[in-house]
Amino acid sequence: MALKSWFNIPPRSHFSLANIPFGIISTAATPTPRPAVAIGDHALDLQLFNAGNGFSALSVIQPHESVFSSPTLNAFASLGKPIHSAVRKYIQTIFLANTPFPHVLKDNISLQKQCLIPLKDVSYHVPMQIGDYTDFFVGMNHAYNCGVLFRGPANALQPNYKHLPVGYHGRASSIVPSGTPIRRPHGQILIDPTAKEKVPVFSPSRKLDLELELGAFLCKGNRMGEPIPIGEAEDYIFGLVLLNDWSARDIQSWEYVPLGPFNAKNFATSISPWVVLTEALEPYRTKGLESDTQVLPYLREGRAENVYHIDLEWELKTPSGDVTTVGKTNGKHLLFSFQQMLAHHSVGGCPMNVGDFFGSGTISGTEDDAKGCLLEWTENGKRSLKLQGGDERTFLLDGDEVTLKGCCGNEDGALVGFGECSGRIEAALDLKF
Amino acid sequence: MALKSWFNIPPRSHFSLANIPFGIISTAATPTPRPAVAIGDHALDLQLFNAGNGFSALSVIQPHESVFSSPTLNAFASLGKPIHSAVRKYIQTIFLANTPFPHVLKDNISLQKQCLIPLKDVSYHVPMQIGDYTDFFVGMNHAYNCGVLFRGPANALQPNYKHLPVGYHGRASSIVPSGTPIRRPHGQILIDPTAKEKVPVFSPSRKLDLELELGAFLCKGNRMGEPIPIGEAEDYIFGLVLLNDWSARDIQSWEYVPLGPFNAKNFATSISPWVVLTEALEPYRTKGLESDTQVLPYLREGRAENVYHIDLEWELKTPSGDVTTVGKTNGKHLLFSFQQMLAHHSVGGCPMNVGDFFGSGTISGTEDDAKGCLLEWTENGKRSLKLQGGDERTFLLDGDEVTLKGCCGNEDGALVGFGECSGRIEAALDLKF
Numbered sequence: 001m002a003l004k005s006w007f008n009i010p011p012r013s014h015f016s017l018a019n020i021p022f023g024i025i026s027t028a029a030t031p032t033p034r035p036a037v038a039i040g041d042h043a044l045d046l047q048l049f050n051a052g053n054g055f056s057a058l059s060v061i062q063p064h065e066s067v068f069s070s071p072t073l074n075a076f077a078s079l080g081k082p083i084h085s086a087v088r089k090y091i092q093t094i095f096l097a098n099t100p101f102p103h104v105l106k107d108n109i110s111l112q113k114q115c116l117i118p119l120k121d122v123s124y125h126v127p128m129q130i131g132d133y134t135d136f137f138v139g140m141n142h143a144y145n146c147g148v149l150f151r152g153p154a155n156a157l158q159p160n161y162k163h164l165p166v167g168y169h170g171r172a173s174s175i176v177p178s179g180t181p182i183r184r185p186h187g188q189i190l191i192d193p194t195a196k197e198k199v200p201v202f203s204p205s206r207k208l209d210l211e212l213e214l215g216a217f218l219c220k221g222n223r224m225g226e227p228i229p230i231g232e233a234e235d236y237i238f239g240l241v242l243l244n245d246w247s248a249r250d251i252q253s254w255e256y257v258p259l260g261p262f263n264a265k266n267f268a269t270s271i272s273p274w275v276v277l278t279e280a281l282e283p284y285r286t287k288g289l290e291s292d293t294q295v296l297p298y299l300r301e302g303r304a305e306n307v308y309h310i311d312l313e314w315e316l317k318t319p320s321g322d323v324t325t326v327g328k329t330n331g332k333h334l335l336f337s338f339q340q341m342l343a344h345h346s347v348g349g350c351p352m353n354v355g356d357f358f359g360s361g362t363i364s365g366t367e368d369d370a371k372g373c374l375l376e377w378t379e380n381g382k383r384s385l386k387l388q389g390g391d392e393r394t395f396l397l398d399g400d401e402v403t404l405k406g407c408c409g410n411e412d413g414a415l416v417g418f419g420e421c422s423g424r425i426e427a428a429l430d431l432k433f
Numbered sequence: 434m435a436l437k438s439w440f441n442i443p444p445r446s447h448f449s450l451a452n453i454p455f456g457i458i459s460t461a462a463t464p465t466p467r468p469a470v471a472i473g474d475h476a477l478d479l480q481l482f483n484a485g486n487g488f489s490a491l492s493v494i495q496p497h498e499s500v501f502s503s504p505t506l507n508a509f510a511s512l513g514k515p516i517h518s519a520v521r522k523y524i525q526t527i528f529l530a531n532t533p534f535p536h537v538l539k540d541n542i543s544l545q546k547q548c549l550i551p552l553k554d555v556s557y558h559v560p561m562q563i564g565d566y567t568d569f570f571v572g573m574n575h576a577y578n579c580g581v582l583f584r585g586p587a588n589a590l591q592p593n594y595k596h597l598p599v600g601y602h603g604r605a606s607s608i609v610p611s612g613t614p615i616r617r618p619h620g621q622i623l624i625d626p627t628a629k630e631k632v633p634v635f636s637p638s639r640k641l642d643l644e645l646e647l648g649a650f651l652c653k654g655n656r657m658g659e660p661i662p663i664g665e666a667e668d669y670i671f672g673l674v675l676l677n678d679w680s681a682r683d684i685q686s687w688e689y690v691p692l693g694p695f696n697a698k699n700f701a702t703s704i705s706p707w708v709v710l711t712e713a714l715e716p717y718r719t720k721g722l723e724s725d726t727q728v729l730p731y732l733r734e735g736r737a738e739n740v741y742h743i744d745l746e747w748e749l750k751t752p753s754g755d756v757t758t759v760g761k762t763n764g765k766h767l768l769f770s771f772q773q774m775l776a777h778h779s780v781g782g783c784p785m786n787v788g789d790f791f792g793s794g795t796i797s798g799t800e801d802d803a804k805g806c807l808l809e810w811t812e813n814g815k816r817s818l819k820l821q822g823g824d825e826r827t828f829l830l831d832g833d834e835v836t837l838k839g840c841c842g843n844e845d846g847a848l849v850g851f852g853e854c855s856g857r858i859e860a861a862l863d864l865k866f
Contacts, residue, residue: 186660202729227619
């Protein structure tokens with residue numbers, strides 16, 4: 001049931017009181033990045049809120065107030081889940097219509113004016129200092145569809161696929177907040193893969209694609225050499241964002257043998273700015289994809305509901321302004337949970353740190369319109385995607401803007417949403433070499 | 434010709450006045466990590482040297498003195514190559530027998546006692562804050578030998594191999610300084626790859642291997658979306674270290690399709706503690722491996738001598754204490770230079786940052802004993818390596834200690850060496866899952 005607030009929160013806002021996602025913002029007036037939470041159409045600036053004694057009724061946070069003056073969420077995340085929960089619930093309480101602490105904000109017009117900033121006036125930053133970024137490939141429908149395209153249905157999934165969460169190390173420096181323009185990359189491309197002489201050309205990518213994924217930030221690390229048991233993995237997962245793993249398919253198909261994707265991925269990776277805490281997602285737990293394979297004990301979770309029912313979609317806006325919702329899918333279409341990814345990633349002793357970031361891999365459903373990338377939609381360019389306004393696409397053109405959206409629930413005033421993750425393609429540079 | 438010093442520098446020291454490598458040290462007395470250079474059997478503590486007016490005769494560094502109180506070399510590296518050169522040459526001058534600045538250190542016994550620390554009393558730290566770590570695969574002899582093992586000689590090298598420096602994103606958090614114990618990792622292993630049913634077991638790795646590589650740290654970044662031209666790439670490369678990319682071959686062969694090595698590599702990566710500046714390596718420039726393939730213009734360098742003649746070797750010390758020098762190779766056995774790796778890595782616009790780290794890939798020569806890993810030496814365990822003392826190995830056993838060494842030149846008092854990069858294998862944890 002929707003929580004009633006004294007504050008005006010639009011009923012269809014992704015940022016209802018049931019959410020309280022955390023991010024890092026700045027404004028023209030105060031360009032220093034600092035933590036905030038999203039509430040309706042506003043950001044609550046936690047640095048100013050704290051400075052105005054906003055946390056006066058939450059004693060547990062007082063020894064840690066400096067986390068609200070940090071340019072990333074790492075310090076806050078490091079405090080651990082009981083503190084995240086206490087802060088989230090306290091902020092909910094402060095905004096309740098019948099808040100027991102009206103003096104903090106409800107009746108404090110001066111503090112409201114200081115620390116409630118319209119989202120339209122806010123600039124976003126990557127919310128955490130990311131030590132390492134790992135991108136997994138556990139959206140099995142996507143893995144299967146891609147496998148069919150390149151190896152046929154009999155060998156679509158590799159023998160290891162259902163035994164472990166397949167993943168690769170990504171490029172942390174490539175991660176940018178929603179809204180950052182995406183430059184079309186140059187790279188080596190093999191125009192005719194069937195030719196006997198395999199000689200690449202140097203060209204802007206002609207097969208620029210998006211990938212709709214979920215991302216998870218870590219709030220806890222392990223000691224090198226010490227695996228994280230699957231039963232403890234939830235303690236390490238701070239929250240989730242939307243992730244667009246921009247991909248240059250032509251660069252990828254030439255470069256990726258034998259060591260995996262590289263320049264095809266590392267030119268840019270966009271994320272939505274607000275980290276939705278796992279606690280806010282808890283009511284939306286559900287089962288992931290069924291597997292016919294028994295996994296090894298270190299990957300067995302205590303409960304079947306190990307992923308989240310998150311309605312996901314992506315839309316394409318052409319340079320002429322027409323918007324088409326292309327793909328609709330759901331966060332449940334994963335073969336492994338983030339907990340399983342973490343247990344696997346650390347089982348050999350790999351050290352994890354607060355701020356490390358995991359991508360799920362592209363999330364596709366099984367329906368025709370449930371594809372999380374163009375590679376699948378257009379069968380690697382073989383069929384054309386028809387858009388509103390009459391345009392067609394096989395891959396992204398300059399000026400196209402891709403926006404990912406994600407939301408849990410459908411009740412007015414109680415949505416737990418991710419907002420948007422968008423990026424617009426800029427023309428490739430005119431390189432002289 | 435060897436530079437004569439008033440200070441006692443052993444003639445076979447890797448750290449002659451021709452070298453002056455930079456690192457991050459701490460001591461029992463002063464546990465705060467801070468910058469130093471190695472000179473003979475001593476570290477010159479740059480924080481104390483600077484505090485004692487050691488840089489009084491080098492005006493160019495004075496606005497930047499705070500870099501010598503930093504726990505990493507990132508701040509110093511960011512100052513750029515002209516400053517690195519000025520500081521290196523100044524320190525050489527201070528130590529010359531006929532130094533024009535005897536008051537700084539030569540005649541200042543009190544400052545000598547403060548800032549010259551025997552290396553045996555020094556602890557080492559990873560010298561830079563590494564944002565992203567990329568491991569390449571440009572040791573062509575190694576790539577060929579491995580390709581022969583797994584695909585036969587006709588297809589040993591993939592079609593892309595000579596066109597681009599193949600690489601993958603590594604795990605920055607896995608990088609540790611020489612001397613750090615290396616825990617044998619657990620992971621998924623397919624015992625019989627020929628079986629029809631491919632079901633892995635969970636086990637400590639039985640094929641633990643080393644990889645002898647060179648690593649390069651960056652001292653300059655680019656803007657996202659803007660490639661680094663090959664002609665400018667040298668400005669970005671701070672210096673080199675030895676790198677041991679520990680590898681669990683059995684975990685690797687099961688997991689690496691289709692996205693590349695992951696847990697097989699991310700449990701630990703050792704580096705030598707002293708960064709040898711490119712300026713110190715300049716006299717040892719030489720040609721790399723010959724290629725029969727014309728690379729694309731963005732990878733064409735102005736001069737053929739684009740790698741370094743560095744004598745490399747690795748030795749294995751068994752638990753009984755016997756030491757065997759197993760592999761002898763050379764830093765010149767690379768198909769692409771670090772400059773080419775950087776030009777390729779950034780050509781799609783991937784952002785590089787100061788402190789980013791590149792590995793060359795395993796460096797093997799063509800001779801029988803010139804193998805940089807056990808996979809090659811023992812043909813994936815098919816033949817046994819005979820060691821001093823009568824032991825044999827196919828892969829590493831618990832208690833084995835691997836040490837990499839690297840050095841340029843052979844003249845007494847003029848060596849430009851890397852010191853050592855060592856690590857000893859600890860038994861796997863007794864996991865309960």
